[in-house]
Each structure stands twice: as C-alpha cells, then as structure tokens.
Amino acid sequence: MRIQVDLRSKIPAYIQIVEQVHGLVASGALKPGDQLPTVRQSAADLRINFNTVARAYRMLDAAGVISTQQGRGTYVVEAPPPAKARKMRQSALETIAREFLSAAARLGFSPDEVRRTLEGAIDRWQTETRKGD
Numbered sequence: 843m844r845i846q847v848d849l850r851s852k853i854p855a856y857i858q859i860v861e862q863v864h865g866l867v868a869s870g871a872l873k874p875g876d877q878l879p880t881v882r883q884s885a886a887d888l889r890i891n892f893n894t895v896a897r898a899y900r901m902l903d904a905a906g907v908i909s910t911q912q913g914r915g916t917y918v919v920e921a922p923p924p925a926k927a928r929k930m931r932q933s934a935l936e937t938i939a940r941e942f943l944s945a946a947a948r949l950g951f952s953p954d955e956v957r958r959t960l961e962g963a964i965d966r967w968q969t970e971t972r973k974g975d
Contacts, residue, residue, distance in 0.1 A: 844871070847888050851944055853937070855890050859898035860905075865934025867907055867918060868927045878908060878916040 845862045847855045866872040878884070881899055885892040899916060902908045910916045922930065946956045 845884070845888065847890055848941060849890070850948070851941060853940065855888075855894050856898040856901070858937070859884075859888075859895065860901050861933060861937040863898075863902055863907060864905075864930040865937070867922070868930035868934060872918045874918050874920045876918045878918070880915070 844866065845859055847858050849855065851858065853861075863872065863878075872878075878899075879887065881892060881895045885895045888895070899908065899910060903910055903916075906919060907922075908916050909919050921927065943956065951959075
C-alpha cells in the first residue's frame with residue numbers, strides 16, 4: 843500500500859490515511875480482494891500510533907471500503923458504484939491540492955506565485971500528454 847502521512851499537516855493522520863485509501867480504491871490501484879497491511883504493520887511502516895491506524899481502518903470499514911475479518915485480515919471490498927468512485931477520486935484530488943498548498947504556504951509562497959507556477963506546470967503537462975497520444 844502506498845500511503846504516506848505528513849505529521850506537519852493540519853489534516854489529522856487518520857484522515858490522511860482514509861482519504862489516501864479512498865483515492866487508491868477509486869483509481870484502481872487497490873482492487874477488490876486486495877489485502878491491506880495489518881494495523882500494527884501500517885503503524886510501524888508509517889511510524890505513527892497503532893490507534894491512529896485502527897481509527898482510520900474503522901472509518902474505512904464503516905464506509906464500506908474495506909472489510910476486516912478477525913484472524914484473516916483486512917481486504918478491499920467490491921468496487922464502489924461509478925458515482926461514488928468519482929466522488930472518491932475528487933476527494934483524493936482535493937486532499938492532494940490541500941497538502942500541496944499547505945507545503946507551499948510553509949515555504950512562504952504567495953497565492954499568485956503558486957497560481958503562476960501551477961498554470962505553467964499544467965500547460966507543460968498537457969503538452970507532454972498530447973505528445974504521448
């Protein structure tokens with residue numbers, strides 16, 4: 843699982859985990875039947891408290907994204923309907939944007955500097971995408 847937690851973020855670690863798992867499921871990076879690491883393993887990998895990961899897993903279970911089976915593990919459940927998948931993808935994108943903007947603010951960039959840089963990066967990305975088609 844490709845989860846990263848930014849402990850400097852204003853977003854609580856358990857919410858970061860929830861939103862990233864939602865994004866991985868929505869993008870297809872995590873598929874139905876895929877097994878997630880145990881709570882203990884995730885906590886060790888992320889270097890955060892066990893209870894933080896357990897809280898995130900409980901929220902994901904309650905949302906119907908994962909299913910925890912005592913003694914067997916935690917698995918991704920069937921793919922969400924298309925409308926929910928779109929909402930999950932949008933939520934993941936918003937999380938990425940918030941994290942980026944928080945990092946830019948910590949580095950002292952103004953909104954105008956960020957906007958200009960992003961517009962240039964988007965233009966380059968579109969050009970590169972067209973070349974690959």
